[in-house]
Amino acid sequence: AQSVTQLDSQVPVFEEAPVELRCNYSSSVSVYLFWYVQYPNQGLQLLLKYLSGSTLVKGINGFEAEFNKSQTSFHLRKPSVHISDTAEYFCAVSGGSNYKLTFGKGTLLTVNP
């Protein structure tokens, strides 16, 4: 079985500040890792994914994430956030023959002026 823990349910930051959204996972097999973003009243959109190769993954809108196998983490970072980054962010994992995604409970990022 696999699971995902998003360590912060809410993260408030000021505009232009850096942000890190934390995600830890557990799985007994090799994993694929994803970050999705959900803007208010919308569906989920893929931000970035890790399948294999380089552990630093760059996504859309200036976000990046680093896969750390030893710490079983996949934290999401952005060096300078904008008001428009206000949204809920979901970390998800799938692995092995289990093609189903397991989602974390989400982190609400609020960017204040």
Next chain:
Amino acid sequence: NAGVTQTPKFRVLKTGQSMTLLCAQDMNHEYMYWYRQDPGMGLRLIHYSVGEGTTAKGEVPDGYNVSRLKKQNFLLGLESAAPSQTSVYFCASEGQQEPYEQYFGPGTRLTVT
């Protein structure tokens, strides 16, 4: 290319009523999924399908049924709605090959009174 569409966008039901949510995708994807999203719970998998004519239970299947008679459509049925089924429902589809990305519909907001 519409991606994943969901019908309806909003619905209010009385306890005991039935309804069907329709999901359609035009990307020729094999896999399709139904999730529900509740505050603080993230997304939970209700049912999924790995191909036309196949369905399987997810994490929270009770009270729901599904059908995949055509590859492009995945229907979610509520036979006797309960207030606990008040939620936002998302459909997603996924291809069989990398990048293993799930594409989400815009969601259906269901209220059961």
